[in-house]
Amino acid sequence: METLLSGVSILLQWQVIVALLIGSIGGVIIGALPGVGAAVAIAILLPATFAFEPIVGLTLLLGIYGSSMYGGAIPAILINTPGTAVNALTTYDGYPMTKRGQGHRALSLAYTASFFGGVFAIICLMVLSPVLAMIAPHFGSREIFLAALLGIVLVVLAHRGQIFAAGMLAAFGMFLNTVGLEPVKYTRRYTFDQSWLASGIDLIVVVLGLFALSQAFLLLLEKNHAPKDTHVSGSIFGGLKELLGLKRVATVSSSIGVLMGMVPGTGEFTSQFLSYTYAQKTSKDPDKFGDGSPEGLVASEAANNAVPGAAMIPLLALGIPGEALTAMMLSVFYVHNVIPGPQLFENQMDFVMALYMALIILNVIVLVFLLFSTNLLLKIIQIPTRFLGVMILILAFVGVYSLRNSITDCAIAAGFGVFGLILKRLDLPIVPIILGMVLGGIMETKLRSAMARVKTPLDFIDRPIAAILFGLIVLILILHFRTLYFEFKNKLRPEPHVPAVDSDHPNQQG
Amino acid sequence: MIAKTLQDMFKRYRRPGDIVFAVLFLAFSVFLLSQLGEQTQVVKRTKWFAQPGLWPTIAVWCMVAFGFLHWLSSAISDRIDGRWVEVGFWVRSLEYVAYFLIYVLLVPQLGYLLSTILFAVFLTLRSGFRGAGAIGIAALFGFIVTIVFRGFLQVKIPAGAIYEYLPDSVRAFALTYL
Numbered sequence: 001m002e003t004l005l006s007g008v009s010i011l012l013q014w015q016v017i018v019a020l021l022i023g024s025i026g027g028v029i030i031g032a033l034p035g036v037g038a039a040v041a042i043a044i045l046l047p048a049t050f051a052f053e054p055i056v057g058l059t060l061l062l063g064i065y066g067s068s069m070y071g072g073a074i075p076a077i078l079i080n081t082p083g084t085a086v087n088a089l090t091t092y093d094g095y096p097m098t099k100r101g102q103g104h105r106a107l108s109l110a111y112t113a114s115f116f117g118g119v120f121a122i123i124c125l126m127v128l129s130p131v132l133a134m135i136a137p138h139f140g141s142r143e144i145f146l147a148a149l150l151g152i153v154l155v156v157l158a159h160r161g162q163i164f165a166a167g168m169l170a171a172f173g174m175f176l177n178t179v180g181l182e183p184v185k186y187t188r189r190y191t192f193d194q195s196w197l198a199s200g201i202d203l204i205v206v207v208l209g210l211f212a213l214s215q216a217f218l219l220l221l222e223k224n225h226a227p228k229d230t231h232v233s234g235s236i237f238g239g240l241k242e243l244l245g246l247k248r249v250a251t252v253s254s255s256i257g258v259l260m261g262m263v264p265g266t267g268e269f270t271s272q273f274l275s276y277t278y279a280q281k282t283s284k285d286p287d288k289f290g291d292g293s294p295e296g297l298v299a300s301e302a303a304n305n306a307v308p309g310a311a312m313i314p315l316l317a318l319g320i321p322g323e324a325l326t327a328m329m330l331s332v333f334y335v336h337n338v339i340p341g342p343q344l345f346e347n348q349m350d351f352v353m354a355l356y357m358a359l360i361i362l363n364v365i366v367l368v369f370l371l372f373s374t375n376l377l378l379k380i381i382q383i384p385t386r387f388l389g390v391m392i393l394i395l396a397f398v399g400v401y402s403l404r405n406s407i408t409d410c411a412i413a414a415g416f417g418v419f420g421l422i423l424k425r426l427d428l429p430i431v432p433i434i435l436g437m438v439l440g441g442i443m444e445t446k447l448r449s450a451m452a453r454v455k456t457p458l459d460f461i462d463r464p465i466a467a468i469l470f471g472l473i474v475l476i477l478i479l480h481f482r483t484l485y486f487e488f489k490n491k492l493r494p495e496p497h498v499p500a501v502d503s504d505h506p507n508q509q510g
Numbered sequence: 511m512i513a514k515t516l517q518d519m520f521k522r523y524r525r526p527g528d529i530v531f532a533v534l535f536l537a538f539s540v541f542l543l544s545q546l547g548e549q550t551q552v553v554k555r556t557k558w559f560a561q562p563g564l565w566p567t568i569a570v571w572c573m574v575a576f577g578f579l580h581w582l583s584s585a586i587s588d589r590i591d592g593r594w595v596e597v598g599f600w601v602r603s604l605e606y607v608a609y610f611l612i613y614v615l616l617v618p619q620l621g622y623l624l625s626t627i628l629f630a631v632f633l634t635l636r637s638g639f640r641g642a643g644a645i646g647i648a649a650l651f652g653f654i655v656t657i658v659f660r661g662f663l664q665v666k667i668p669a670g671a672i673y674e675y676l677p678d679s680v681r682a683f684a685l686t687y688l
Contacts, residue, residue: 048663164580168535171572175542178569182562187551189566190542213610217603220637386637390648393610394630394655401614402665410614414607421603425596426525436569444565451559 007353015056016358023063024362025369030064031071032381034227035219035388037084038068042328043211044392044399046204054336055351058329059358065325066118066308066359067366069268073110073301074377078103078230083381086268089276089300096292104232108239109294110301111370113250116243117302118363120254121261121309126356132317133349136342138465139318141450144341146461146469147320148439148446151264153473155323155435157480158270166432169423173436176201177444184448196408203437205400205409207328209416210423210430212396217421219389226384232374246298249279253299257306262313264322264435268304275303309359316340316352320442324434524587527596532581539573546570609633621670622660623688627652661687 010016030041041064049057072083077094090110097106139147152170159166179190180200191197243250253275260271279299280289289296314320319341321327333340344352370377383391400413423430454460461470550563558564609632616625630652634644659665669685676684 048659048665051664164576164583167576168539168573168580171569171576175566175569175573178566184560185551185553185556185562187553187562188549189562190545190549192545192549217606220606220633221599221602224638384639387634387639387644387648390630390633390637391651393606393633394626394652397610397613397617397626398655398659398665398667401617402659402667405666405668407611407614411611414610417610418600418603418607422527422531422600425599426528426531428531440565440569448560451557 003349003353006350007357010055010350010354011357011361013053013056015053016059016354019052019056019060020063020358020362021365023060024067024365027064027067028071028366028369029377029380031068031087032074032083032377033071033383033388034075034081034083034381035215035385036392037072037215038064039211039324039328040215040392041068042325043204043207044395046207046328046331047399047402049332050335054332054338055354055358057332057336058355059362061325061329061332062308062355062359063362065329066305066362069301069304069308070111070114070366070370071377073114074107074374075227075381077106077110077297078232078378079228081227086272086304089272089304090297092290093293093296093300096290097294097297100292102292105238105242105294106292106297107232107370107374108237109242109246109297110239111367112239112243113246113253113298113301114305115363115367116250117254117257117305118309119360120251120302121258121306122356122359122363124258125309125313125359128313129345129349129352129356132313133345135465136317136345138463139342140463141446142454142460143463143465143469144318144320145443145446145450146466146473147264147314147318148442150469150473150476151314151320151322151435151439152443153476154264155432157476159429159432162429165428169429170432170436173433173438174440175436176206176433177437177440201412202403202409203327203331203434204403205413206416206437207324207434208396208399209413210420210433211324212392212399213413213417214420214424214430216389216393216396217417218424219385219392221421222385224384224386226382229382230378232378237371242294243298246295249282249295249298250302252278253302254306257303258310260303261307261310261322264314264320264439268307271303271307272300275299312355312359316344316355317342321435321438324431327434327438330438524584524590525596526590526592527600528590529581529584530593530597532577532584536574536577536581539570539577542570543574609636617670618668619671621672621684621688622667623653623656623684624670624672626656656688 027038027041030036030038042061045060045064049060052060068084069086072087073090073094074083076082076087076090078098080091080095082088082091094106094110097103152174156163156166156170175190177200179197180188181191181198182189188198253271256275256278257268257271260268260274276289276296276299279293279295280286283289283293283295285293285295308325311322311326314322315326315330317340319330319333319339321330330340338344338348338351396413397410400410403409420430450460461467546563546567550566552563553561609629613625613629616629619625620628627649630648631645634648639645639648660667669688673681673684673688
């Protein structure tokens, strides 16, 4: 109770309240703008938040992270253009409902399902806190090393059909992390005698280049277009009641979102995929899926909104980010010398509680804001894409330059901007680079400290959690290769009319 | 049925230019591998797990191995037309890189406010928006960004050299907030 009250007092600071309001409403607007997305906004704002108290900076970023998917559902439902990539599935059922004149109903369902998923995840997070506080101290160096390794394995395997690309990009991220002066033996690694490489390549410079600058270049170079002028008529409060009739789908989808959110490297896409499959398999009207099924809409929105809350679990308990956005947030912790991990739960539980409550409040703010201002938002988002590109490029400058006032940083970020543009044009994943950088650094440090007490290879996994994590890695790899083997065997069968699993990647194993 | 539907939903496409990227990435990885001995050191009386070269070695070998497989999968797939058009698109982005770097160089000279407004207006014109309204909005955007980030959030951006020539009454304000 004392921890709870202490958390409330942290949350009641005016700076936290302002950050919460700006983050949550700003996040909805950013999410609703096709072509921007939470990653771009968080990358831009990240250096600015270093000047704030950790709770203020994190609340602002969490607000954007947690609310962008609410906003992303609006253009997905009304104009068949997902605001953020994770709202792509929402178009499948949301837009057909709009075409039938049920846009207000679809929006209402999306808002309430998102709210349900978001709050469900935070409740899970709160309920799990005592368990986490109990388990987290058992994570020593070798367990954290294995958890980070599991994260790398999962982020590579999660990019099905592009595993080779994900693997090489994750390795590239690990390589980037090693460039510069090595902190223990003080030797130079891949500096090519260049002084500007000696201090290494900053994660934030890479993040800003890959997410923000690349997006700006892309928007400036591609054909200009703006979202259509549209308007919602009819009450959008009905979804509150309708969701009660779909509570089974909402609960299961949110649970899947929580589980997938906790697993590093999987996140929103996998949770949506599984929830949608579950909803379709158990529905009385499976044929309606893809043609305006309320169940499909609820499944996808509840699942993707449950992920941000759950993604905080590995970040707070172990200091291991599961995806790019939590990797960015990790740098806010580090800048303020707040090290997420087992000690955070032991020593700063009030801080953790304040974060949980901030997450609940942001969901309430966003729901209320959206129920009353959807039409206003539809006017705001009609910004031509090239003008958005201009805005992002100008804002990205603040992010990069304010770090160290370094022209070199800006040039490196611009280089990563072009690299990110190429990856986006080729539809190759960017997230493995970021996770490779962060998890690679964690693995290097933790392996060094863990091995000091290890005499034989088996000693590394002689503790229960280490053994479980090692078993999981082996199991996941075996299951993956088993699936590949059966797919390969099926392809060898003489069935000339059966299409390839992915006709665009006939030779890309993965 | 479900598997087919979901496959359609999440299908990723090989795009034109895929092979060019695969070749360039593999060449870069092989170059890094060739530099491994030069660019990392073996420290005496240090165990393998604490060697500074361990993680660059793991990372670069993985880049080469996965990069080779990625290239191989592209090389044996059907050719997609439009490869060099796509490469041309990548090269065109260098124009905006140049504008961005000029802006970066201008900020310490002209100051954040003036250079941001000029940059916003220039990019708006370059993007094809010629109307007075669009130019006005761009200038206003540049102004707001400056006020919010430098004036309000006090983000670390150096004051412009040009501010030294301002009258005393305005100079202190400009140095702090613009």
